Amino acid sequence: xxxxxxxxxxxxxxxxxxxxxxxxxxxxxxxxxxxxxxxxxxxxxxxxxxxxxxxxxxxxxxxxxxxxxxxxxxxxxxxxxxxxxxxxxxxxxxxxxxxxxxxxxxxxxxxx
Amino acid sequence: xxxxxxxxxxxxxxxxxxxxxxxxxxxxxxxxxxxxxxxxxxxxxxxxxxxxxxxxxxxxxxxxxxxxxxxxxxxxxxxxxxxxxxxxxxxxxxxxxxxxxxxxxxxxxxxx
DNA sequence: CCTTGATACCTTGACGCTCTACCTATCGTG
DNA sequence: CACGATAGGTAGAGCGTCAAGGTATCAAGG
Numbered sequence: 001x002x003x004x005x006x007x008x009x010x011x012x013x014x015x016x017x018x019x020x021x022x023x024x025x026x027x028x029x030x031x032x033x034x035x036x037x038x039x040x041x042x043x044x045x046x047x048x049x050x051x052x053x054x055x056x057x058x059x060x061x062x063x064x065x066x067x068x069x070x071x072x073x074x075x076x077x078x079x080x081x082x083x084x085x086x087x088x089x090x091x092x093x094x095x096x097x098x099x100x101x102x103x104x105x106x107x108x109x110x111x112x
Numbered sequence: 113x114x115x116x117x118x119x120x121x122x123x124x125x126x127x128x129x130x131x132x133x134x135x136x137x138x139x140x141x142x143x144x145x146x147x148x149x150x151x152x153x154x155x156x157x158x159x160x161x162x163x164x165x166x167x168x169x170x171x172x173x174x175x176x177x178x179x180x181x182x183x184x185x186x187x188x189x190x191x192x193x194x195x196x197x198x199x200x201x202x203x204x205x206x207x208x209x210x211x212x213x214x215x216x217x218x219x220x221x222x223x224x
Numbered sequence: 225c226c227t228t229g230a231t232a233c234c235t236t237g238a239c240g241c242t243c244t245a246c247c248t249a250t251c252g253t254g
Numbered sequence: 255c256a257c258g259a260t261a262g263g264t265a266g267a268g269c270g271t272c273a274a275g276g277t278a279t280c281a282a283g284g
Contacts, residue, residue: 042214
């Protein structure tokens with residue numbers, strides 16, 4: 001029940017993660033929370049989506065990880081953007097804008 | 113080579129097809145052409161994506177198909193929207209707008 | 225004490241969609 | 255006659271997301 005389809009469109013998760021991490025080192029759990037908050041609860045990243053995505057991005061050298069302590073005194077894996085990651089973020093942000101514009105064109109000029 | 117990732121974000125093809133078919137009966141090949149033209153060549157629907165999608169939408173009773181003759185005198189399968197299809201189009205169009213807005217929020221208010 | 229909920233990490237398996245690549249057939253043009 | 259455009263289709267693979275499960279720590283409440 002609830003949502004018939006998945007919350008996210010495939011391919012957008014990487015963009016969201018890169019964007020959030022771009023603001024500074026942050027751990028996985030907080031990334032999901034941040035995305036949820038910033039989207040006003042419209043986007044909820046499942047942990048089963050989040051962690052594989054983080055490992056994927058790390059494997060592609062777009063993120064770098066290191067264990068650190070949170071403000072609450074717990075160990076957590078903090079991710080930060082590499083130079084390649086920053087470049088990738090720019091690419092994906094542009095891709096997204098071009099894609100959204102293309103959809104807008106097909107959906108018709110009649111938009112409020 | 114070429115595009116590293118898929119042209120389309122998963123889930124948007126149905127929306128595009130429904131929108132194009134909403135304008136009146138049209139056959140598959142023309143749907144792909146129409147989407148490509150309207151998006152100013154940004155979106156190219158592969159036949160291997162198109163036909164399975166059409167069969168899927170027909171199976172869900174959102175489209176109805178019948179063989180007819182084109183203006184050029186060839187047989188083609190013309191698709192048209194059912195009542196359920198029209199409703200689905202509204203739902204997916206709304207979903208898309210909410211989703212695009214959510215991404216915009218996460219990407220930051222700092223937009224040109 | 226002990227349970228509950230939040231924080232924080234992770235894996236597994238299934239599902240769905242799109243892609244590449246391939247196939248058939250007709251028509252018009254060079 | 256070969257080719258590109260039109261028109262339909264299938265098969266296999268890849269990939270990302272999801273649901274569901276697991277571990278462990280910490281704080282608060284009963």
